[in-house]
Amino acid sequence: MREVPSPPYASSVSEARLVDxxxxxxxxxxxxxxxxxxxxxxxxxxxxxxRAVVEGxxxxxxxxxxxTRLIDKFDQxxxxxxxxxxxxxxxxxxxxxxxxxxxxxNGIGIVESRKTVQGGRTLAEEQEHIMLLxxxxxxxxxxLQNRRGFSERLQQALxxxxxxxxxxxxxxxxxxxxxxxxDTLGHGTGDMxxxxxxxxxxxxxxxxxxxYRLAGDEFAVILSGKxxxxxxERLAGSLIGAFKAPFVxxxxxxxxxxxxxxAFGPEHATETEQLMKAADIALYAxxxxxxxxxxxxxxxxxxxxxxxxxxxxxxxxxxxxxxxxLEYQPLVRPPSSVVGxxxxxxxxxxxxxxxxxxxxxxIAEADGLMDEIGRWVIEEACRQAIRWPSSLTVAVNxxxxxxxxxxxxxxxxxxxxxxxxxxxxxxxxxxxTVLLEQTIDNIDILNTLNVLxxxxxxxxxxxxxxxxxxxxxxxxxxxxxxxxFIRDLETCQKSQTIVRSIIxxxxxxxxxxxxxxxxxxxxxxxxxxxxxxxxxxxxxxxxLGGDATQDFIRRSHPEEVRSGKExxxxx
Numbered sequence: 001m002r003e004v005p006s007p008p009y010a011s012s013v014s015e016a017r018l019v020d021x022x023x024x025x026x027x028x029x030x031x032x033x034x035x036x037x038x039x040x041x042x043x044x045x046x047x048x049x050x051r052a053v054v055e056g057x058x059x060x061x062x063x064x065x066x067x068t069r070l071i072d073k074f075d076q077x078x079x080x081x082x083x084x085x086x087x088x089x090x091x092x093x094x095x096x097x098x099x100x101x102x103x104x105x106n107g108i109g110i111v112e113s114r115k116t117v118q119g120g121r122t123l124a125e126e127q128e129h130i131m132l133l134x135x136x137x138x139x140x141x142x143x144l145q146n147r148r149g150f151s152e153r154l155q156q157a158l159x160x161x162x163x164x165x166x167x168x169x170x171x172x173x174x175x176x177x178x179x180x181x182x183d184t185l186g187h188g189t190g191d192m193x194x195x196x197x198x199x200x201x202x203x204x205x206x207x208x209x210x211x212y213r214l215a216g217d218e219f220a221v222i223l224s225g226k227x228x229x230x231x232x233e234r235l236a237g238s239l240i241g242a243f244k245a246p247f248v249x250x251x252x253x254x255x256x257x258x259x260x261x262x263a264f265g266p267e268h269a270t271e272t273e274q275l276m277k278a279a280d281i282a283l284y285a286x287x288x289x290x291x292x293x294x295x296x297x298x299x300x301x302x303x304x305x306x307x308x309x310x311x312x313x314x315x316x317x318x319x320x321x322x323x324x325x326l327e328y329q330p331l332v333r334p335p336s337s338v339v340g341x342x343x344x345x346x347x348x349x350x351x352x353x354x355x356x357x358x359x360x361x362x363i364a365e366a367d368g369l370m371d372e373i374g375r376w377v378i379e380e381a382c383r384q385a386i387r388w389p390s391s392l393t394v395a396v397n398x399x400x401x402x403x404x405x406x407x408x409x410x411x412x413x414x415x416x417x418x419x420x421x422x423x424x425x426x427x428x429x430x431x432x433t434v435l436l437e438q439t440i441d442n443i444d445i446l447n448t449l450n451v452l453x454x455x456x457x458x459x460x461x462x463x464x465x466x467x468x469x470x471x472x473x474x475x476x477x478x479x480x481x482x483x484x485f486i487r488d489l490e491t492c493q494k495s496q497t498i499v500r501s502i503i504x505x506x507x508x509x510x511x512x513x514x515x516x517x518x519x520x521x522x523x524x525x526x527x528x529x530x531x532x533x534x535x536x537x538x539x540x541x542x543x544l545g546g547d548a549t550q551d552f553i554r555r556s557h558p559e560e561v562r563s564g565k566e567x568x569x570x571x
Contacts, residue, residue: 028112031104032059034078039107048112059110063088077101077108088112139213141191142198150212150220154272157224158265168224168265169232172279173201173239175217176257176291185254192249193256200242204235220279228264229296236260236294243292259286260294268297281305312363314349319376323348326380328549330541331395331514334528338556340393340427342536343381344543345373365401374402375411382419382426384546389557395427395457400434409448416452423453429480431459435470443473450475457514462502471509479506483517483537490522503530 022029022042030041036059045062046053053062059074060066070086077084083102100111139146145153157168175197182190194217201211201219212220221239223231239258246253261283269275282297284305289295318324325348328341347355364370378396385394402408416423428449435442446456457478458470462485470476481502485495499515506513515527518537527535544552 029109030062031107031109033107036060036074036078036107038062045112063110074101074108077103142195142213144198144202144211144213144219146212147214150214150222151272153210153212153222154275157222158270158272158275160224166225167228167267168222168275169226169228170263170265170275170279171221171223171232171236171239171294172261172263172276172283173219173221174259174283174287175243176259176287178217178256181254181256185249185252189249189252189254193247193254196247196249197243197256197258201239204238204242206235209235229262232262232264232296233294236262240292240294257292259283259291261286261297262294263297278302308363311349311352311355311360312367315347315360315363315369316367318347318349319373321350323350324373324376325545326377326384327543327545328384328394329536329543330552331393332535332540333533334524334535338392338541338553339534340395340425341385341549342395342397342429343377343384345377345397361399365399368401370399370401371405371407371411374399375415378412378426379415379419382415382421384549385425386419386421387550388553390422390425392553392557393425393427393455395429397429397459398434400431403430403434403442403445409445409452412449412454413452424455427455427457427478429457429459432461432470435474446474460516462498468505471505471511476511478512478514478534480514480516480536481532486515486517486523486527486537487519489526490520496526499527499532500530503532507531 022040025042026044028042028045028048030045031039033039038053038055038057038059040055041053049062065088066086073084073086083100086099086101088097088099097112102109102111138144138149154168154170160166160168175193178190178193181193194213197217198211198213198219201221205211205221208223208225210222212222214220221235223235239260243256243258246255248254261279261281263269263275263278263282265275268278278297281301282295285301286293286295295301325346327344327346329344330338331340331342333339345357345361347357347360349355361370364373381394381396385392388394398408412426412428416426449456455477456475457480458474458476459480460482461479462482471479479502481499485499487495489495489499503513512533514534514536515523515532516536518524518527518535519539521539523537524535524539541552
């Protein structure tokens, strides 16, 4: 069955305000869910109908005189159509009656209209007033309450919990890989996905649980008056399970998961902003631990976040203070010829010591520092390589943020000219994640770099999407087989088959192959036998500092070094 998004209709006002309004208005107002069953009504509706009006009664039971031919129009309103006016059938001698039918939270609303003014406000004005209240506190796209309604409800829940010694649970929900959907399938598909996601969240809720859309793909649920943490964990599990099935949009299955952070008041905080921060920290932990999971806030998460913030502040000054440096790992052509080096970025923090790249590079990308750092890495690597024999190349990794900056080709061209290195001695390594976005721009950038003479390598091949269209559409010189397949190469027949296939495929396309993570003689022998072009790993050489790399070259290329000294005083 094809999944249909919930309509972008306006929603009802917050529960307390709605109840107050319905109790005091002199107008006949009622609200119905998506099955057209009564959820709320004004006091006037009950007194004006001679039959019993009870919650759960169908619209057709309450308005038995509604023309059944209007059902289709009601359904259109339910699914996002504009409000409509309908005439109500009347008995002989009764005054003319009509109604306004409009979209409401999870269903529709009906306001009966007579041609009189009541309390200084016409029925049309009263209906407009309701709609404005709806729009002020609810999200027009998903029908969920918005951040304003969320803040009011959370503060009320925390105040009530403090007086009754009850626990309020807050679940912060973030969609995994939503940005990729927006970027690849368009914002229209992204909006439909948000509507479907909101529907799944609503479907998972029970009594006393309220859902909100805060911004973008960020949602929240508030639970009050329930035993915790059991109920919050139950709901989180239901939500994560609900997001495992694909969303079908325009007959295309779209996969996004949900990561959830959970915090409890008053245990973790007594104020709205503090509890939101705690839940957000727990959400961050869920994202870092692999996504598609839920985490409950604890104090250690806060300490880790504070450490991360300290690193973020320090990283902004690291380049200026000379704390960043490069190491160089040999690249070997079998049986034993060193043909170049891969430049690896390192950070020596004055207090913490050496910080791994997988820790600080995501921070640099998130803070927009990779353009500056990336330029420094390319220039430093080229300045180091110009001191080597001219036969040796240097490879530099590019982050997706750097690649998509728009200035990469100009930056590389300027560095090559300034340093005076041949373009074909520089190899730029990208990962498949770069290719997921802005495909046309990527082709232009890679083709421009190719025209400049820069070599392009596809790193970690086999671990992401590994689409063969990349190999057809992009000008790669080298594929680098991820060490995941090399690690058990001597014992795993599946890994052998995969690596053998990649080598054959690449060679058929005129592309060289590098095997990463070669750690044993057996791995090296197998790869050499299968005609892998280049090998890299600790068995062949560990990363070395700049001076140590120079010494390594002098030992491994003595004749070229002597020749280089005679031709160029760089040695």
